[in-house]
Amino acid sequence: MALSIKNAQVEKLARELARRRRVSVTEAIRQSLEREVARERLVPREAPNDMYNKLMAIVERSALIPTDTDLTEDEILGYDEFGIPSK
Template identity: 60%
Template sequence: MALSIKNREVEELARELARSRGISVTEAIRQSLESEIALDSVISWPNESDLIIKLREISDRAGRIPERDNPMTEDEILGYDEFGIPTR
């Protein structure tokens, strides 16, 4: 199946997202569409608190963080060595 994008701005945005995530344009578009569909499926209550809105925004941003090739361990993140001694 083919999809033809005839809007230069949309095409540039898709390429920019793909570059920033290190993925193909097709994958960037797929991820973006899935994310938007998921957001649309969430029920938004009229009196939703600011905290809930902020937490959703944080969750959305965290979901877009690319995975690292050599991620740090929990101890490395907290600053402890393998013996539980602080390294900082």
Template identity: 40%
Template sequence: MPLNIKDAEAHALARELAEATGESLTRAVKVSIAERLARVRHLRPRLADRLDRIALDCASLPVLDPRTPEEILGYDESGLPR
């Protein structure tokens, strides 16, 4: 699948890298993208880890209302409004 980059600076940087490494333009771009993607993936926390952290933060909050959830919602033990 072709990749068409319409940015003169991006082309110049890719050509400079290819010349400096002795790689083809395609190889230089491919390796650069793969290396950056690996760094970004490493830095970005996984969704499950972020959700775990949120759950721990919520669990550590103090209870400020002594009422039961049912009392707060206003339903009796049968599930009917009080």
């Protein structure tokens, strides 16, 4: 199966990596992709619905922040005069 790289910078990097490793461009790309996939597998990913639910919770909480008040921004956010959270 063929892969066409249509970005000059990506092609240049692939060729440089292959030259430094003394392998073919295909082998350099394969090695790099294997390493990156292995790294990605180590990072736990949340399901899209979980992320959506977390973002919606933030939106709902932020909607409760009063906008027509005499409170300062720090007071609204819950910081005291020293910048320490008070809530």
